[in-house]
């Protein structure tokens with residue numbers, strides 16, 4: 001059994017991916033956000049520890065460490081203050097912990113801009129000093145045939161093999177319509193007010209449900225708040241108004257199972273916010289299973 005420790009665990013993209021894999025188990029998870037931890041526990045039966053990662057003294061014991069640190073320090077919107085941004089202190093601390101107690105394998109996920117950061121260079125340097133081979137790739141669910149863009153950078157490090165082969169995405173090939181919920185057209189809370197449509201129509205990314213080639217834009221945590229650059233909208237010939245994707249539809253595009261649950265008192269805004277930070281499950285699953293295969297071969 002390969003033991004995974006899930007750090008910055010959010011709503012649990014890692015245990016969601018592990019559901020369909022054998023011989024992999026999440027043994028510990030940590031996140032500072034109580035709301036994410038509630039969702040994690042509700043869906044995966046594992047209670048994450050609610051604490052700041054800069055406060056841990058040593059890493060929990062694991063075969064594979066998964067890290068999804070906050071991306072704001074590295075993005076243009078987050079002002080790219082990287083190592084000087086207090087939100088990246090936890091990662092600086094974890095790199096020091098890894099230096100003292102390196103896991104056999106590690107996977108880090110972040111925005112593509114992370115690749116050029118000092119943190120990336122430091123982490124790779126530490127891992128190579130300990131004899132790990134590393135590989136860096138920017139991957140997107142569209143490579144799996146999922147009609148949603150979500151480009152993310154992934155660093156993989158494994159101790160033992162001579163090289164890490166590039167990811168080979170298995171084909172999922174789903175059409176947008178397979179992720180949609182007909183009843184969502186009747187939900188008034190999803191309708192985009194006409195005044196917003198008129199004001200922002202040129203900048204809004206709009207798709208039609210029956211277009212077999214439709215691909216939606218990346219949903220960010222601002223979806224449901226900001227009308228532009230936060231995700232796509234749906235238009236239907238027979239209806240006047242545009243509508244947002246429901247949280248359930250976003251979750252489905254991200255690869256979360258149909259019965260994914262939310263605490264009842266969580267607003268749609270809260271659900272979009274948590275989904276906007278979450279992992280794309282098919283990409284996570286492939287990375288975990290291909291890393292596992294490499295570790296078994298050793």
Ligand SMILES: C[S@@+](CC[C@H](N)C(=O)[O-])C[C@H]1O[C@@H](n2cnc3c(N)ncnc32)[C@H](O)[C@@H]1O
Pocket residue numbers: 008009010011012013014030031032033036051052053054068069070071087090274277278279
């Ligand atoms: C990009 S999200 C990761 C989401 C996760 N991988 C998922 O599947 O939902 C970053 C997460 O790090 C958490 N976080 C941010 N700073 C933290 C810190 N200093 N200590 C612990 N968790 C932190 C946030 O609450 C958030 O859930």
